[in-house]
Amino acid sequence: MSQRFTREEFYELVWSKPMTHLAKDFRLSDVALHKICRKHDIPNPPLGWWAKHAAGHKVKQIPLPKAKAGVALTVVIASGEVRQEPDNLASAREQARVKASELDLSGEVLSHPLVKKSFDKLRKAKPGNTGLVTLSSDGYVHLEMAPASIDRAELCLLQIVAAARSQGFELSAQASKATFTNGSVAIPFAIKEAYKRIKHVLTPEEIAEDERRQRRRSRDWSRSDWTPHSFSFGRPEWDYVPTGQLAFEFDIHLRYASQVRRAFKDAKLQRLENLAPDIAVGLAVLAAAKVEDDKKAEVARLREEEAKQRRIEAKRLAYIDDRRSKVLEDVLARLEHRDRLRNFVERLEEELADDQGIRVSEFVAWTRKKLASADRSLSAVGLDELFREQNVFGSDDDRGFYPNSYW
Structure with a gap:
């Protein structure tokens, strides 16, 4: 969860320990911490100040100027982020945290x-079996929550929209789902409330x-040869209880x-309104991850497309070789037929x-004509005429x- 300091509090913090140590406390680089100080016009100890201070030399603390x-x-x-991130994501996070340092939503x-449009429509919806009202229509924010949580969720989303704007993102419904977009990347999201499922316990009234229903049914059955049995009268097996716990979820898959x-x-x-x-960070x-993911996906797509083209080319060459082999078998058969015919004549x-x-x-004369025709073929x-006829050994091979699309 983010931490908030007044300008004076952060000034005291900066002069309480070396910047490299303070940066580690915040999981920031000292470069990012210096940027935050410059954005808020907070002076920090110059190079060598802490070494002189540790040696007992008299050092001067630069006063905090008026804002x-x-x-x-x-x-x-x-x-x-506690866990290790790739360099590009770590860099994007640090830049976003520097931007977020100026975020102040108080009084705004x-x-x-x-x-407004989304929550107005949500307020008109009726709760389902889980006790939650749901809005998932195109052109609206995806929302799932109990009626009692609507006002709070609306305030949370307005704060998130303002925080996202400081990072260069705007809330948009131009796509089928409401998204945050910076003009090149669009990320859909949803706000949902968790609920508990508990075994339904019959009330005294139920x-x-x-x-009463069982007695009435038993009387009806007593007039026939049927044996009465115990029946359920449509009571639910489970009860669903909204917890009031809200969650903001980015609805995006990255490979x-x-x-x-x-x-x-x-x-x-932590509460969602404080997050x-x-x-926004x-x-x-x-x-940034989506951009990188799209690049890697495109590289993978091109690699697969190249592999597919190689597979197709291999199959095409095999197809050509098979057709040529069949024509060769035909030529060899003709050659054998001609040689047998010549020997016979x-x-x-x-x-x-x-x-x-x-x-x-007369037969020999006729056969001689056949032999001449075989020689010519x-x-x-x-052979050129045969190859043209069979569409082999040329550009139409x-x-x-x-x-096949599955190759």
Whole structure:
């Protein structure tokens, strides 16, 4: 949860210990802490001041000047991240925390047309079985909560909207879901209330009513041969009790940055209305993660597309080779047929040299024509005609090849 200091309190803190030590306490870099001091016009000890102080030398403390116009009187230190983050996210978080240091919502009249429109519609909705009213229509903020929590949730969201604006994000409903957007990244969200599910215990009134129904049904059955049984009369198995605990949840999935925080909830030591700076910082970090995630997703998409094209090309080449192999088998079959035909004709012609059979002579002449045709089909010209006819060994080698989307 973020910490708030007056300008005077933070000045005393800065002069109470070295900046590197104070920065570690806040999980900030000393560079970021110096930036926060400059934003609030808070002087800090110069280089070597602490070494002289530790050596017992007399050192001068620079007094805190009066706040200039436009300088925030409150210093907000948004919470840092305990776990290790990638450098780009750590940098985005630190920059966002420096921006959040100037955030002061006290005394500001907060309003937003989309927030008002959404909560006005929510107030008209009827609670469901869980005791919560729900709004999830396009063009509205996604909300789920008990009627008693509506006013508080509205104030929380207005504070979050103001805090997000300090990070360069605006609440928008141009997409189907309400989102926070900085013009390039849009992040949807929801505010939900938790509820408990407890076993339903029949009330004395329900017990009495069930007994009356059972007696009435038993009387009806006594007039027939049916054996009466115990029946449930539509009593619910569970009761649902809203807890009043609100949660702000960013509704976004990241493939490569799943460690980024997405939910901010009420807890024993924190309330959602005090988490606006932390949520705004989380929004900025999540947007940076989304940008990085999109880049990695695009690289992965291109890599997969290249791999797919390689698979398709391999299948195309295999398809071409298979078609060429079939044509080759056809050519070899023709070659074998021609050679057999030539051998046969030459043998007959040797026999006909001694005995001129009219019909056999006619057959040999006809076969000679077939042989000439076979020779022509196996010549370069003939083979070229065959290859053109079969669409092989040319630019149309892959004719009839259609890539499958599942490859």
